[in-house]
Amino acid sequence: MHDHSTFVRLSMSFLNNRVPPPVVALLVAALMWWLPDAGADALVWPSWVHWMALPALAMGLGFDLAGLYEFWRFKTTVNPLSPARASQLVTRGVYRITRNPMYVGLALNLLAWALYLDKPLTLLGPVAFMAYITRFQIQPEEQALLGLFGEPYAHYMQSTRRWL
Structure with a gap:
């Protein structure tokens, strides 16, 4: 018979790379849209903060496109649900700055959305996205890539940050 922690661990691992x-970013963005304006009176942003959504969006799209370009250039899979199908370890270009530029891009896009919505609670959206993606996407990817690429990937993990 399994104890509670085994059940929780197995249940949680079901979400790995699923x-x-x-899609996670779109779900988070939808939840951000539906969040109430609670706390709006307590936190009043200057009007220029609303406009910071544009540079955040531009940076997010830049990270996304730069990451996609490098994967295309090295002819490796961009499918995050199948990290074991990676054919190349990409450490050049934007991958010198972060191991996960496309996830950084999605997080920045969510930050842009939060700034645009101008509701303080929406700032939890990018944080929730990053927590979910770290646990259920990045960590399983890292294990798969360590299995595929071994020491070169371990060295890459030590020399390049997971996010920024």
Whole structure:
């Protein structure tokens, strides 16, 4: 008979690499849209903060496109649900800055959405996205890539940050 922690661990591992990160980002964005304006009176942003959504969006799209470009250039899979199908370890270009530029891009896009919505609670959206993606996408990817690429990937993990 399994104890409670085994059940929780097995249940949690079921989510590993199951939901495409862009779908997670869209779900989080939808939840952000539906969040109430609670706390709006306590936190009043200057009007220029609303406009910071544009540079955040531009940076997010830049990270996304730069990551996709490098994967395309090295002819390796961009499918995050099948990290074991990676054919190349990409450490050049934007991958010198972060091991996960496409996830950084999605998080920045969610930050842009939060700034645009101008509701303080929406700032929890990018944080929730990053927590979910770290646990259920990045950590399983890292294990798969360590299995595929061994020491070169371990060295890459030590020399390049997971996020920024």
